[in-house]
Amino acid sequence: MTLYFLVKYLHVLGAIVILGTGSGIAFFMLMAHRSFDAAFIARTASVVVIADAIFTLSAVILQPVSGGLLMMLSATSFGERWLVLSLVLYVIAGLFWIPVVFMQIEMRDLARKAAGQGSALPERYFVLFRRWFAFGFPGFGATMLILWLMIAKPF
Numbered sequence: 001m002t003l004y005f006l007v008k009y010l011h012v013l014g015a016i017v018i019l020g021t022g023s024g025i026a027f028f029m030l031m032a033h034r035s036f037d038a039a040f041i042a043r044t045a046s047v048v049v050i051a052d053a054i055f056t057l058s059a060v061i062l063q064p065v066s067g068g069l070l071m072m073l074s075a076t077s078f079g080e081r082w083l084v085l086s087l088v089l090y091v092i093a094g095l096f097w098i099p100v101v102f103m104q105i106e107m108r109d110l111a112r113k114a115a116g117q118g119s120a121l122p123e124r125y126f127v128l129f130r131r132w133f134a135f136g137f138p139g140f141g142a143t144m145l146i147l148w149l150m151i152a153k154p155f
Contacts, residue, residue, distance in 0.1 A: 004073045011066035015147050017059035021051055022140055029104070033129055038114035038121050045108030052101055060097075063090070081155045089142040089149075096139030103132045 025048045032044035070076070076083065110125040 004070070007066050007069045007073060010062065011070055011150075014059040014062040014066060015143075015150065017055055018063070018143055019140075019147065021055040021059070022136075022143065025051060025056075025104075026136055026140070029132070036121065038111045038119075041121070041125075042108055042111035042115050045104055045111060049101075049104050049108055052104065056097070060094070080153070082149045082153045086146045086149045089146045093139050093142035093146070096135045096142070100132055100135050100139065103128045103135075107132065 028044050029048055032041045035041065071078075071083075078084070107125055107128050110122055110128070114121050114125070
């Protein structure tokens with residue numbers, strides 16, 4: 001196995017982790033939200049925050065490192081249009097993902113408080129959830145496009 005293929009494997013693995021964790025988090029948060037059970041939402045959001053910190057963050061850090069190494073090992077230029085577009089989309093995904101992390105933390109805290117008090121979820125939780133849901137489309141869509149660009153290198 002060459003160094004290039006080892007780095008490429010890690011790069012693809014990072015993309016899989018980002019997409020897998022992202023889709024898993026979205027699914028579990030949506031299912032918890034649909035229950036309207038503050039305690040269940042709090043427990044789910046707690047796990048989601050941990051998963052984002054461990055898996056998504058490590059993959060998000062790995063991607064530019066492994067991508068940069070792949071560029072060096074393959075003599076790929078920053079002038080490649082597919083690469084430029086991928087980097088722009090990576091920034092866009094990050095601009096949507098970073099606020100989502102803070103939304104998840106606040107939703108978790110609001111659900112914990114409601115569960116602890118035996119009260120209904122506050123309106124702020126629902127505002128955050130709608131925003132969290134909306135941010136998922138461009139953030140996740142950008143990562144899907146990046147994956148396609150990585151594979152197809154169309155231009």
